[in-house]
Amino acid sequence: MFQNAISKNPFSTIGRLVILGIQEMGKVALFLTSGFFKIFSRPVNMSRLLEQIYFIGAKSVFVICLTGAFTGMVLGLQGYYVLVKYGSSGSLGSAVTISLIREMGPVLTAIMITARAGSAMSAEIGVMRISEQIDALKTMGINPLRFLFSPRLAAGLISFPILTSIFDVVGILGGFLTGSLLLGVSPGIYFSKVESSVVMSDINGGFIKSIAFAAVVITICCYQGYYTHRRNEFGAKGVGLSTTSAVVQSCVLILIADYVLTSILL
Amino acid sequence: MTMKKPLIQIKDLRKRFGDNTVLNGVNLSIREGEITTIIGKSGVGKSVLLKHIIGLLEYDSGHILFNGKPFKKMKEKEKKLLKSKLSFMFQGTALFDSMTVYENVALPLNERGGFSRNEIYQRVEDQLEQLDLHEIDDKYPSQLSGGMRKRVALARALITEPEIILFDEPTTGLDPIRKSAVHRMISDYQKKHKFTAVLVSHEIPDIFYISQHIAMLDEGKIIFEGTPKEIYKSSNPSVREFAKQLGDESEKLTGLTSQYTISSRLKAERRHTEGHHAIFSFIVLNITNMDEIIKKIGYEGSQIALKNFIFQIKRCLRDTDTCSRYDLDKILIVLPGANVEIGKKVYAKLTNRVKKEKALDTEKFTSLSFSVSVAFAEAEEESLIQGIETNNTPKDTTSFDVFT
Structure with a gap:
């Protein structure tokens, strides 16, 4: 009865949710820090790290090029029609480049990797959890975080900035495709604007974002898979739910982190 | 110990x-x-x-x-x-x-x-x-x-x-x-x-x-x-x-009865023959070369051979006799109403019949056999079952072909 009274009180419900949320955030933060420091614990297993760089990085190149190209092309189109109204279509190069390097590049790359690699990561670790493979690692004296999470985190921190830069470059070329070849902005003007408008702090900001997104995406996806057994749903359904929440939470957090970082970096 | x-x-x-x-x-x-x-x-x-x-x-x-x-x-x-x-x-x-x-x-x-x-x-x-x-x-x-x-x-x-x-x-x-x-x-x-x-x-x-x-x-x-x-x-x-x-429950591999059943069956037998002189004789078969057999035909093969071997032994016994496995490689046969002499005769008959059979249907190996050491004992009390285990020094060794 006492508990019923409490649960009927909206304040206590809100309070409980807030406390649960903060606890969860604390757990994720601990998960991230312990996984991060275990990257450097010896002996470092290079083959597992390379395997993950290949999976997260190399295998994402095609999808990143594709999305990068079309994003650049759309920016070229949209930008041209806005700029032409003010008679400054010559600035198309700067518009495309700045929005790609500062915003679109890091955010869209992170979201694409979440969809491609993050979901797979979460499902893989989730299945390992429910089939006792993580327990098996523990019984062999192998730290599961060091074995499963650290190489992925390291690979993410390495791959995200590289993929982001590929996205940016392909995007700029995409903008050139629509802006210059299709709509007639002079190629020389387009590229000189690209060159003159970008300063180092834009590039640094983009990289800082991509590194932060790497930490967010890999941590959330691994965390959701790792603790899939704590859900109310069991087995395959639990793994399915973990994967869904990994993708949803990662995407939401990417956008929130993007806002926070932009306001700091600007 | x-x-x-x-x-x-x-x-x-x-x-x-x-x-x-x-x-x-x-x-x-x-x-x-x-x-x-x-x-x-x-x-x-x-x-x-x-x-x-x-x-x-x-x-x-x-x-x-x-x-x-x-x-x-x-x-x-x-x-x-x-x-x-x-x-x-x-x-x-x-x-x-x-x-x-x-x-x-x-x-x-x-x-x-x-x-x-x-x-x-x-x-x-x-x-x-x-x-x-x-x-x-x-x-x-x-x-x-x-x-x-x-x-x-x-x-x-x-x-x-x-x-x-x-x-x-x-x-x-x-x-x-x-x-x-x-x-x-x-x-x-x-x-x-x-x-x-x-x-x-x-x-x-x-x-x-x-x-x-x-x-x-x-x-x-x-x-x-x-x-x-x-x-x-x-x-x-x-x-x-x-x-x-x-x-x-009988033993999963061989279908033999467990020791518990043996002692309860002996108790029942004793009640049945109350007042009369109830005598039992025991035959203990100890397979001595299981390691060698495993080495030659693998773990699973050896278990199939063992299963068939025990099945053949069981076929040679009377309905009233019980056959149980009491260790990995030991088989205990209890013959109610029989003395050691009869026990030895039963064993001789069993040897002849089982030797003719083969425990595995394959001609891949030709020279593999179960070596079995055997011990006999006679008792009037079922409690002697425990005694026999410590007292089963092999007295005779016979070889049974696993393959022909």
Whole structure:
């Protein structure tokens, strides 16, 4: 009865949710820090790290090029029609480049990797959890975080900035495709604007974002898979739910982190 | 037998999951160099107890001591050292399903470090070879049969040459021949490497042949601890009931009756012949070359041959005679109303008939036979059954062909 009274009180419900949320955030933060420091614990297993760089990085190149190209092309189109109204279509190069390097590049790359690699990561670790493979690692004296999470985190921190830069470059070329070849902005003007408008702090900001997104995406996806057994749903359904929440939470957090970082970096 | 010192002591261990108290003050000693088997009904918490020993679950209260030292009070280094000596075989094998068999078995060595690539390769190959796992290095666990998966899991548990191995129902889901083969492997390895083993098992009475120590878990407590033979003498009503159920179960591999049935049958026989002179004679068959047979035809093959061999012996006996297995390689035949002379005649007849049969339908091997040493005894009391075990010096050795 006492508990019923409490649960009927909206304040206590809100309070409980807030406390649960903060606890969860604390757990994720601990998960991230312990996984991060275990990257450097010896002996470092290079083959597992390379395997993950290949999976997260190399295998994402095609999808990143594709999305990068079309994003650049759309920016070229949209930008041209806005700029032409003010008679400054010559600035198309700067518009495309700045929005790609500062915003679109890091955010869209992170979201694409979440969809491609993050979901797979979460499902893989989730299945390992429910089939006792993580327990098996523990019984062999192998730290599961060091074995499963650290190489992925390291690979993410390495791959995200590289993929982001590929996205940016392909995007700029995409903008050139629509802006210059299709709509007639002079190629020389387009590229000189690209060159003159970008300063180092834009590039640094983009990289800082991509590194932060790497930490967010890999941590959330691994965390959701790792603790899939704590859900109310069991087995395959639990793994399915973990994967869904990994993708949803990662995407939401990417956008929130993007806002926070932009306001700091600007 | 001298009392061996306890390696693991569990003291007043308690564990609750929500409202469900699973362990309610468990006290148990596990002695060094022995196989201790934890038995009990399903869902009574046997696996939970095992997972506490390896540290996969945290207990609410109590102590687990290794060599007299509480685990929780050990320093990190000591804990790590201890863990490197422990190994666990999961009920569901828990093999890494996206790694090959070779990678699975090699992983504990790879992670431990200090071994060269060649060394690891050699050790893994030897281990797989010894467990009858040939040419499956590049296969994935899902491509293997249930029996093979169990053996790969066994190989992975054995590869680091641990001092303590915990087995969580190592034979669940296997057919009797493969069960028997896995039991035999565990027993052989234990004898060879002298590790301490803790088993959780349902396979009764089969598991009794390989265990030196039995503990029964019921309602969160250990209600019986002792040798397999003592379980039939326990005065605890729950244990008695359990043992009685065992009596009705026949041995899985051979279909032979258990010892419990034998002694109750003898009691009934004695009542039946009350006032008369009731006499029994015993024949003890001891297969002495099982190792050699396993070496030649593998674990599973040897169990099939054994099964067929016992089946043929049983066919030669009268309805009133009982035939039971009381050790891994020992068979006890009880002939009621017969003296030793008759017993010897029965054996001679049995020898002639069984020799004509072959235990395996194959012509691949031509020179393999069961060597059996035999002992005879005569008794008027069923209590002498115990006596015969200590007194069964082989008096005669006969060879039975496994193949023709």
